[in-house]
Amino acid sequence: xxxxxxxxxxxxxxxxASAIGAYNEHIESILIIEKDKYLGGILNQCIHNGFGLHTFxxxxxxPEYANRYIEKLNTCDKNVIECKMETFVVSITRDxxxxxxxxxxxxxxxxxxxxxxxxxxxxKTRGNxxxxxxxxxxxxTAGLAQKYLNIDGFLVGKKVFILGSGDIGLIMARxxxxxxxxxxxxxxxxPYSNGLNRNIVQCLNDYNIPLYLHHTVRxxxxxxxxxxxxxxxxxxxxxxxxxxxxxxxxDTLLLSVGLIPSNPLLKQLQVKFNPKTKGPEVDAxxxxxxxxxxxxxxxxxxHDLVDYVSLEGETAGKKAALYIKNQIKNQNNKVQLVxxxxxxxxxxQICYPLNGKLDIKFRVKEPYGQCKIIIKNNDNIIKTxxxxxxxxxxMENIIIDSDILTEGKLSxxxxxx
Amino acid sequence: xNTYDIIIIGAGVIGSQIARALSKxxxxxxxxxxxxxxxxxxxxxxxxxxxxxYDPKPxxxxxxxxxxxxxxxxxxxxELDVDFDKIGSLTIALDDEEMLKLxxxxxLGKKNGVETEILTQEELFxxxxxxxxxxxxxLLAKSAGIVNPFELCVALMExxxxxxxxxxxxxxxxxxxxxxxxIVKTTKDTYKANIVVNAAGLYSDKINNLIIEKxxxxxxxxxxxxxxxxxxxxxxxxxxxxxPSEKGKGILVSPTTHGNYLIGPSSEFSxxxxxxxxxxxxxxxxxxxxxxxxxxxxxEYIIRQFSGVRCYHESNDFVINMPKKGFINLIGIQSxxxxxxxxxxxxCVEMIKEVLPLxxxxxxxxxxxxxxxxxxxxxxxxxxxxxxxxxxxxxxxxCENISLGEIVDSxxxxxxxxTVNGVKKRCRPGFGKCQGGFCESLxxxxxxxxxxxxxxxxxxKNQGTNIxxxxxxEDK
Numbered sequence: 001x002x003x004x005x006x007x008x009x010x011x012x013x014x015x016x017a018s019a020i021g022a023y024n025e026h027i028e029s030i031l032i033i034e035k036d037k038y039l040g041g042i043l044n045q046c047i048h049n050g051f052g053l054h055t056f057x058x059x060x061x062x063p064e065y066a067n068r069y070i071e072k073l074n075t076c077d078k079n080v081i082e083c084k085m086e087t088f089v090v091s092i093t094r095d096x097x098x099x100x101x102x103x104x105x106x107x108x109x110x111x112x113x114x115x116x117x118x119x120x121x122x123x124k125t126r127g128n129x130x131x132x133x134x135x136x137x138x139x140x141t142a143g144l145a146q147k148y149l150n151i152d153g154f155l156v157g158k159k160v161f162i163l164g165s166g167d168i169g170l171i172m173a174r175x176x177x178x179x180x181x182x183x184x185x186x187x188x189x190x191p192y193s194n195g196l197n198r199n200i201v202q203c204l205n206d207y208n209i210p211l212y213l214h215h216t217v218r219x220x221x222x223x224x225x226x227x228x229x230x231x232x233x234x235x236x237x238x239x240x241x242x243x244x245x246x247x248x249x250x251d252t253l254l255l256s257v258g259l260i261p262s263n264p265l266l267k268q269l270q271v272k273f274n275p276k277t278k279g280p281e282v283d284a285x286x287x288x289x290x291x292x293x294x295x296x297x298x299x300x301x302x303h304d305l306v307d308y309v310s311l312e313g314e315t316a317g318k319k320a321a322l323y324i325k326n327q328i329k330n331q332n333n334k335v336q337l338v339x340x341x342x343x344x345x346x347x348x349q350i351c352y353p354l355n356g357k358l359d360i361k362f363r364v365k366e367p368y369g370q371c372k373i374i375i376k377n378n379d380n381i382i383k384t385x386x387x388x389x390x391x392x393x394x395m396e397n398i399i400i401d402s403d404i405l406t407e408g409k410l411s412x413x414x415x416x417x
Numbered sequence: 418x419n420t421y422d423i424i425i426i427g428a429g430v431i432g433s434q435i436a437r438a439l440s441k442x443x444x445x446x447x448x449x450x451x452x453x454x455x456x457x458x459x460x461x462x463x464x465x466x467x468x469x470x471y472d473p474k475p476x477x478x479x480x481x482x483x484x485x486x487x488x489x490x491x492x493x494x495x496e497l498d499v500d501f502d503k504i505g506s507l508t509i510a511l512d513d514e515e516m517l518k519l520x521x522x523x524x525l526g527k528k529n530g531v532e533t534e535i536l537t538q539e540e541l542f543x544x545x546x547x548x549x550x551x552x553x554x555x556l557l558a559k560s561a562g563i564v565n566p567f568e569l570c571v572a573l574m575e576x577x578x579x580x581x582x583x584x585x586x587x588x589x590x591x592x593x594x595x596x597x598x599x600i601v602k603t604t605k606d607t608y609k610a611n612i613v614v615n616a617a618g619l620y621s622d623k624i625n626n627l628i629i630e631k632x633x634x635x636x637x638x639x640x641x642x643x644x645x646x647x648x649x650x651x652x653x654x655x656x657x658x659x660x661p662s663e664k665g666k667g668i669l670v671s672p673t674t675h676g677n678y679l680i681g682p683s684s685e686f687s688x689x690x691x692x693x694x695x696x697x698x699x700x701x702x703x704x705x706x707x708x709x710x711x712x713x714x715x716x717e718y719i720i721r722q723f724s725g726v727r728c729y730h731e732s733n734d735f736v737i738n739m740p741k742k743g744f745i746n747l748i749g750i751q752s753x754x755x756x757x758x759x760x761x762x763x764x765c766v767e768m769i770k771e772v773l774p775l776x777x778x779x780x781x782x783x784x785x786x787x788x789x790x791x792x793x794x795x796x797x798x799x800x801x802x803x804x805x806x807x808x809x810x811x812x813x814x815x816c817e818n819i820s821l822g823e824i825v826d827s828x829x830x831x832x833x834x835x836t837v838n839g840v841k842k843r844c845r846p847g848f849g850k851c852q853g854g855f856c857e858s859l860x861x862x863x864x865x866x867x868x869x870x871x872x873x874x875x876x877x878k879n880q881g882t883n884i885x886x887x888x889x890x891e892d893k
Contacts, residue, residue, distance in 0.1 A: 035815065088812035099796070103810040103821075106803035107796045125852040127644070127721035134694045135723065137877035137884060141854040148858055154872065154885035179889055223691050224879045251886075264816070264850075267649060 004029045004082075005324050006317075007098050007112040009089050009265065012041020013306050014297020014313035015118035016069045021317025022116075023076045027324050031110070032083045033100055039073070039083065040066030041120055042143070043306065045150045048171055050198070054307035065306060092265050094290055114292045114320045117266060117280070118313060121298035123168075124258040131163070133219040138226030142168040142256040146175070155179050157252030161229055162186040163217050165193040165200070167304070167393075169256020174203035183207070184248050187215040187231045189238060192367050194258075194393050196304060217253070218245065226251055259302045266295070276345035277301040284351035284358055284402070285328055286316035294320045301347055301361070304395050308361075315359075331355070333407040335377070342368065342414030344392065353405040361397045362412060364390045372415045375400065378408040390414065421447040421583075422773060424601050424610040426590050426624050428452075429460040430566070430755055431747050432616035433573035434762035440580035442775040447610070448574070448582060449603060451589035453879045454839045455832060456570025459618050460755070461842065462693065462725025463640070464656075464669055464679060465566040468753040469506060469558035471526030471533050472661050478735040480529045482757030482764075487560055489759040496783045497572035499565055500674035506561035506656040507536070507545055509710055510554045518660055519556045526558070533558045547653045549712045561656055565674045566755060567842035571832055576785045578831035580778060586835075587880050590617075593628040599743065611773050612743045614765060619690045619728050621748040629740045633748055636729045637690040640682025641699045643714075644721040646850050647676035657710040666752060668706035670714070675817075675845065680707045680714060687726065695722045720850060727751035737761065743772050786830070791820050813863070814856045816849020821863065828867045835868065837861060838878045861885070 005027040008015045011034030019030050038044055043051070046062030053059060056068065073081065087102040092115055099109045123141035140148075140156060146168060148154045158181045162169045165188040173183045186204060191214045193200055204211055214233055218240055221228040233244035261279035263271075272281045272289035279300045280288040287294050296316035297309045322328050331352040339346045339362065347361040360375075368390040375383040375398065383400055390396065398412075423439060425432045428450035439446045452458065467490050470483035494501035510516045519535055526533045534557045541548060541555045548555070578584055585605075592602035598609045617624040622635040652672070659667035671679050683699045700722055707714050730736050730749025735757070739745050745768055747761065754761075769775065791799055791809060802822070803810040809822030827834045827843035834840040837847070837860050846860055847853035853860075861884055865872040876882045 035812070086811060088815065088818075090812075090818060101799075101803075101810050101812060101820075103803070103807040106800040106807075106810045109796075122851050123854050125720065125854060127719060127852055130697070130700070130719070130722060132694065132696050132700075132722075137882035140857075144854050144857055148885065149889065152858055152862070152872070152885075153888055153890050155887050155889055156884065157886055219694075219696075221694075223693065224882050270649070 002110045004031045004110060004112045006030045006114050006116065006320055007110065008032045008116045008118055009092070009098070010034065010041065010118035010120060010297070010299070011036070011039040011083065011085075012118060012120050012297065013043055013066065013069065013309045014120070014299070015041070015116070016066070016073055017310040017313030018116045018118055018296055018317030018320070019081055020069065020072055020076070021314035022321040023081060025318055025321030025325070027321045028080065030081045031112070032081065033087050033089055034083065034085050035088045037086055039070050045143070045147050046171070047150045048175065051306050054305065055310065069310065089265060091268060092293075094269060096292055113324045114294060116316055116320050117263065117293065117295040117299050118297045119262050119265070119299040121259040121302050122262045123255070124260060126255060129257050131217050131220060133221060134223055136220070136222040136224055136226045138222070138251050139220065139253045139255065142166070142172045142254045145252070145254050146172055149175060149179065155181060157181060157250075159184065159250045160252040160254060161248050161250045162254045162256060164188060164255055164257035165195045165211060166256035166258060167195045167199050169254060170195045170199040170203040172254055172256070173209050174207060177207050177209070181252075183209050184250060185210045185212055187212045187217060189214070189216040189234060192392075196393055197391075220253065226253060229253055259298065261299045261301060263299055266293070269293070274345060274349060277347065281349040282347070284348045284355055285319040285323070286312070286348070287319070287323070292323060301345070304393060308395060335405050335407060335410045338409050338411040340411045340413035342366070343412050346412055351402060351405070351410065353402055353407065355402045358400050358402040359397055360400065360412065361395055363395055364392055364414060367391050368414055368416060370417070373398065374413050374415055376411045377405050419447070419606060420609045421445045422610060423447070423612040423614065423769065424449060424599070424608055425614040425616055426601075427616040427618055427621070428455040428570070428574060428584065429458060429616065429618045430456060430570050430573070430758045431618070431750050431761060432614070433570045433577065434758040435614055435616060435765050436577035436582045437573045438762040438766045439769070440577040440582045441778055441781045443778045444773070444775055446582045447608060448577075448584045449588050449590055449601070450584065450586050453587055453836055453876065454842065455574045455584070456567060457878070459725060459728060460570050461567055462723055463566060463752070463755060464671065464682060465563055465673060465755070466506070466656055466669070466671065467501070467562040467564050467756045469526070469531050469533070469561040470529050470753065470756070471522060471531040471556070471558055472666070473529065473753065475525065475528035478737060479753060479757070482735065482760040483753040484529055484531060485760035486757040490562060490564065490756065493759050494564065494569075497569070497576055497785055498787050499568045499572045501562055501564045502674055503560065503562040504655055504672065505557060505559045506658055507541065507548065508556040508658040508660060509548060509552050510660070511551050511709060512553060515660055516554050519554065522556055531558065531560065545653060545655050545657070547651070547711060548657060549708070549710055563656065563671060563674050564755070571843055572785055575830055575832040576783070579785060580781050584832060590624060590627070593624070595628065595741070612745070612769055614745045614747070616747045618750070619726060621728065621746065625740070625746055625748065628744065631740055633736070633746070634731065635748060636731070637687045637692070638727040638729045638751070639685050639687045639692060639724055640727060641695045641703060641722065641724045642679055642681030643700065643703060643719050644723065645678040645680070645715055645718040646720045648715070648718050652678065652715065653711060659706060659709055668703060668710070670707055670710045675848070677848070678715070680704070682725065686729070690726060693724045693726060695724045720852060735761070737764065739768055745769065789823060789826065791823060792818055813859050814846035814849065816851050816855070817845045819844050819846050824860065824863055825867055828864065835864070836876045836878055837864065837884065840864065
């Protein structure tokens with residue numbers, strides 16, 4: 001059986017960055033397994049610009065951003081990093097056996113000292129949100145419509161409505177408009193948008209596409225092909241408000257109603273999952289509840305910006321390499337991270353004192369104006385940060401020094417005046 | 418003019434069973450189906466249960482064919498290589514009054530010739546630990562099973578075509594007249610035949626009324642369901658039924674042959690045969706009723722809702738007759754129609770024999786070519802197959818782990834897939850967690866390549882449901 005130091009499952013932004021991170025720690029062999037023909041993952045279909053502002057201080061398209069990392073990967077020693085394309089991993093085990101299949105080799109099992117999961121996320125579907133009515137052709141997740149348009153070169157419809165104001169939905173509103181489709185509106189069930197503010201401005205406002213906040217699709221009409229949708233305003237309990245129906249004649253409904261980390265392989269292993277992130281729980285080394293199995297990128301938690309995915313991937317790769325080199329000490333004095341008032345989730349879920357800089361990532365449950373973020377270690381305030389605003393659409397992070405931590409709890413909360 | 422011995426109108430499970438049953442004979446058979454695929458209406462949107470037959474009223478056609486059909490299913494599914502699992506059904510009682518009703522049901526079963534067992538609470542919890550803790554007992558029918566209803570229709574028709582039957586899809590019957598032979602006019606052509614079999618399901622009344630004086634009426638009765646994804650935690654292993662009522666068999670919770678779970682159906686008369694919409698209120702009631710069977714419905718695994726329409730006849734029984742020499746009606750075949758279908762087909766053939774002598778087809782083969790299901794094989798078996806055809810090594814559907822080879826095979830068989838939904842029904846891409854979000858565009862490409870069609874001409878389901886509107890770059 002062939003052995004590798006590290007196997008990385010997924011060759012998207014997280015996977016590539018983690019390979020580079022691990023390579024820089026001088027381990028002997030790395031295998032990246034990617035199901036698609038190309039590295040870069042979902043970036044390849046994101047042909048709009050706006051990627052890389054943080055890392056490269058310039059606006060790149062998705063493929064350009066991916067290429068920056070692929071070029072870096074190509075400068076690495078080919079004897080160390082191997083990529084298997086159009087290869088699909090069917091199972092992994094706690095012993096780090098990894099079984100994959102492709103047309104060339106068939107089913108093959110290989111062994112690794114560590115595995116990094118970089119399998120990305122999937123889009124929520126109509127079934128998940130239980131949109132009622134008929135089930136005709138013409139309803140797509142925004143990412144699928146984007147793939148048809150940007151990879152395959154086909155437009156799926158010309159009269160479009162978009163449910164959900166997630167970033168892909170907003171990007172697709174502009175993209176389909178530019179290809180000659182008429183986008184009649186975007187409905188968002190929450191009273192605020194779930195997309196980045198710059199996307200609301202550049203993708204909706206600039207094209208006069210109305211955003212219906214606190215609205216959702218009530219009914220889908222059309223047996224074989226989509227004919228109409230009815231949207232309604234909802235109250236604070238998300239019940240439809242009678243008399244607020246609006247009907248739109250459409251041939252396409254795009255869903256941009258959320259992303260869920262995709263981890264079927266980890267689910268087989270019964271790794272501990274976080275109910276909020278829907279991804280695996282990890283410690284400050286990005287290690288899951290199974291020793292030697294790491295996770296990063298959107299399969300860990302859904303990110304807003306790819307720059308943060310790459311950074312996280314690089315760190316996870318580095319930590320996995322340290323683990324392979326036996327340079328990660330198993331620490332018993334754990335600190336459990338606890339999200340309190342206003343915080344939806346914290347990541348990592350576990351950290352350790354005396355473990356260098358700790359990067360805490362989090363999202364808030366709802367929008368906040370001027371407020372304070374208070375971080376406590378066992379009820380002692382260790383840091384307070386003033387914020388002008390906080391939005392659920394934006395991932396926040398705070399870096400603290402783990403040297404000051406003591407075993408027990410580390411909590412984060414939002415305080416308003 | 419095209420002349421056939423027998424024309425079957427409708428390729429649902431009934432039409433498909435009859436087509437296969439007739440393919441044992443040399444007579445020329447044509448099946449006309451208005452949809453783009455077989456089994457695309459009532460036959461695909463139901464509970465997929467092979468009922469044991471303890472509850473239809475004794476003496477009815479439902480009782481007769483259910484019991485006969487149930488016995489035929491194991492062999493049928495083996496010949497056709499269709500997923501079938503005799504998991505048994507449990508009808509759940511929640512109090513003493515309901516327990517009494519179980520005894521009555523058991524009596525009913527005896528009259529129909531179906532053996533059942535009454536289980537105490539303790540016995541029930543032992544064999545079905547995920548039933549509601551409120552249950553006080555149950556009626557166990559060991560002969561009940563589950564089948565893959567999509568695959569069943571496809572396999573029946575594939576086997577029928579293998580044995581010489583002709584299938585015309587996307588063609589609707591608009592007129593039937595009689596002049597020495599039946600003259601069947603469709604949206605595309607006109608055909609002559611000695612025998613017409615009306616297996617048009619929801620529209621069997623309309624087909625009858627085209628030529629028969631005694632008018633019939635089919636009342637659509639809608640059933641809405643939830644589908645759960647497959648998951649790792651153990652869950653129910655039997656089909657769990659509520660006690661039957663006036664409206665039908667009540668809500669069930671059941672595993673499917675692919676490890677998903679069905680919760681439903683509701684049962685409401687509708688004034689529209691085409692109404693396959695779902696609504697929140699009805700589905701909320703479905704969930705509420707499901708809590709009478711299980712304490713956890715695993716809402717977090719809901720991946721889809723759907724609705725099917727049953728063909729109800731005012732007699733509340735199957736209507737199987739020959740109102741005119743050579744014209745056979747199969748009307749009102751609602752539940753337990755699926756389980757009854759092979760037995761109905763046999764009787765239908767007997768009815769035909771009264772009018773038209775049938776001659777045995779000596780080359781008839783009751784088995785269809787085995788389907789390669791990679792998920793059921795060991796790694797060594799998989800690699801043997803991949804050595805011969807490496808397309809079986811490439812995974813296209815990542816939720817259900819379906820290979821390119823399996824999809825291509827489903828397209829090139831007789832009665833093969835021509836649409837995205839056709840591929841979904843035959844080998845599952847699109848049935849998983851992503852509901853096609855990741856693989857649909859790949860399926861469009863595969864269909865286009867294998868059928869030699871422009872991607873713009875690939876449909877989701879019926880004609881006119883083209884997925885792609887236009888190419889954005891002329892120079893591609």
